[in-house]
Amino acid sequence: MSAQLxxxxxxxxxxxxxxxxxxxxxxxxxxxxxxxTYSELGPEASSSLVSSSxxxxxxxxxxxxxxxxxxxxxxxxxxxxxxxxDVPVLPEDPASPFPPxxxxxxxxxxxxxxxxxxxxxxxxxxxxxxxxxxxxxxxxKGKVKWLICAECDLGPVGWSxxxxxxxxxxxxxxxxxxPVEGGEALVKEVQETQEV
Amino acid sequence: xxxxxSHAGPAGAAGGPPPPNLKLLLIGxxxxxKSSLLLRxxxxxxxxxxxxxxxxxxxxxxxxLEVDGKRYKLSIWDTAGQERFRTLTSSYYRGAQGxxxxxxxxxxxxxxxxxxxxxxxxxxxxxGVVKMVEFSRQVTTDEGKAFADRMGTLFIECSxxxxxxxxEAFRELxxxxxxxxxxxxxxxxxxxxxxxxxxxxxxxxEGGWGMGCSC
Numbered sequence: 497m498s499a500q501l502x503x504x505x506x507x508x509x510x511x512x513x514x515x516x517x518x519x520x521x522x523x524x525x526x527x528x529x530x531x532x533t534y535s536e537l538g539p540e541a542s543s544s545l546v547s548s549s550x551x552x553x554x555x556x557x558x559x560x561x562x563x564x565x566x567x568x569x570x571x572x573x574x575x576x577x578x579x580x581x582d583v584p585v586l587p588e589d590p591a592s593p594f595p596p597x598x599x600x601x602x603x604x605x606x607x608x609x610x611x612x613x614x615x616x617x618x619x620x621x622x623x624x625x626x627x628x629x630x631x632x633x634x635x636x637k638g639k640v641k642w643l644i645c646a647e648c649d650l651g652p653v654g655w656s657x658x659x660x661x662x663x664x665x666x667x668x669x670x671x672x673x674x675p676v677e678g679g680e681a682l683v684k685e686v687q688e689t690q691e692v
Numbered sequence: 693x694x695x696x697x698s699h700a701g702p703a704g705a706a707g708g709p710p711p712p713n714l715k716l717l718l719i720g721x722x723x724x725x726k727s728s729l730l731l732r733x734x735x736x737x738x739x740x741x742x743x744x745x746x747x748x749x750x751x752x753x754x755x756x757l758e759v760d761g762k763r764y765k766l767s768i769w770d771t772a773g774q775e776r777f778r779t780l781t782s783s784y785y786r787g788a789q790g791x792x793x794x795x796x797x798x799x800x801x802x803x804x805x806x807x808x809x810x811x812x813x814x815x816x817x818x819x820g821v822v823k824m825v826e827f828s829r830q831v832t833t834d835e836g837k838a839f840a841d842r843m844g845t846l847f848i849e850c851s852x853x854x855x856x857x858x859x860e861a862f863r864e865l866x867x868x869x870x871x872x873x874x875x876x877x878x879x880x881x882x883x884x885x886x887x888x889x890x891x892x893x894x895x896x897x898e899g900g901w902g903m904g905c906s907c
Contacts, residue, residue: 616750
């Protein structure tokens, strides 16, 4: 760790390079995981991605960044609780890679910021208002904050509120560990994760 | 300062308790560009401007890091431009266990200003908080190291070309935090109770998650 740095040496990394390296490192998996989108599973999605074993509907497997090349792990199994609504909350941007928001969107409700494995929160956004019937609005005390991928900044994948603990992640703006036939792999994955 | 981390910190997650949470701050002169630590840092540059939400700015990120076989959740906070006012709000410092000080590659004065930041950190975080200095090319390695020694902090040399050091830098910071027991009693959460899920509550501190940028 003691390489001598010479200011005049053009081969030395820039400060931006150093910062970028400091912020990346092993936080992201070397090999992106095998994943599928919510819509790729079609009508199967609710049965293969949602676990009802714990009394509420929760994500059965791991949830990742929507960008396949990123692969950042967002939540572990059983972390998000499925909230089914008829409220499209997140802004749409045609330039984004996200699919259109369905008419009856569902969200993963995540109890605290530390329930995530990796996530980013924007600063409070004073310029955008979300529908009054959005999940969390009834108890919201502050402005909306958008969720973004902690590694590649893709977003918004969900929202939270200034001063609040809970967050909501749009099911169609994240990817899912590929379910294996019969669902055995998903069950196993839950068990493995609990041992971590 | 303790030098060994092998016996410090909470028990591992073997029984299923959630990983301990650590609050880290990024501090430095506003021109340093340290928000790039929180903002854009892809290897592949696969984002276009249109695709990012970066225009709003990042408040904080949660990242999970494995250190010595245990998982830790780091919340990494940027200064949200508040350093323009020279003094950060005390809520920003509250509960912080580690601070990463960054100074500018092209500005000698930002290095000299580190002393001021140290004073502020001592005031708000207390003396136990673990500090890590991120160096630049304008200040020689020896100079930066000497400064870090004088301040009793970690001095980290990171290279974009050797990511190993980068990861090690974060790991070392976490290890030093774990080796500093007083930090474990004043964290943002009661992380001394790894066996009891109920005590691990996040965000109930009014200065915690909701503070954001009020400027």
